[in-house]
Amino acid sequence: MLNKEEIRQHILGKKKNFPEALRRSQSASVWQQVEEMEIFQQSDVILAYWSMPDEVFTHDFIQRWYCRKHVLLPVIENGTPTVKSYHPDTLRQHATLKFYEPQGEVYSRLSHIRLAIVPGIAFDRERHRMGRGKGFYDRLLPSLQAYRIGVGFDFQLLDAIPVESHDVPMDTIVVGNP
DSSP, X not given: OOOHHHHXXXXXXXXXXXXXXXXXXXXXXXXXXXXXXHHHHHOSEEEOXXXXXXXXXXXXXXXXXXXTSEEEEEEEETTEEEEEEXXXXXXXXXXXXXXXXXXXXXXXXXXXXXXXXXXXXXXXXXXXXXXXXXXXXXXXXXXXXXXXXXXXXXXXXXXXXOOOTTOOOOSEEEEOOO
């Protein structure tokens, strides 16, 4: 089995050669599958993420749902993961991490989050997730009682990935159809 850094490099190489048209079509496939899930339909408060260029594209999905559901996005404040409510007028690029996050008050009612949609570098068939190596979701997810959906492109689902004691498994994995 490859180690985590080897897997990250392997997936990064695949992402660099992944055509934009396939990135968009697999992203649409992911969101169609998620929207058909009962847990999504029943969830009023969801945690999603504002996608970076190499991730399953979330911008259209969030724009479609933020007026009907309370959509939260992850935020890092003083190195600590937290969440804030999404609104298109409040997104700002994080000064050092270069991803976009909402401004405003921290959302403190974490028990109200019914669904967490989580990106990853790789997933495996046992629903393990491997992230970028910063431990953000591994620190955030244990504080939630939400159903966890890992989302990725088809090539991000592997047979097995290395697992450590602090890694938080997903409840299900959804990947785009090729």
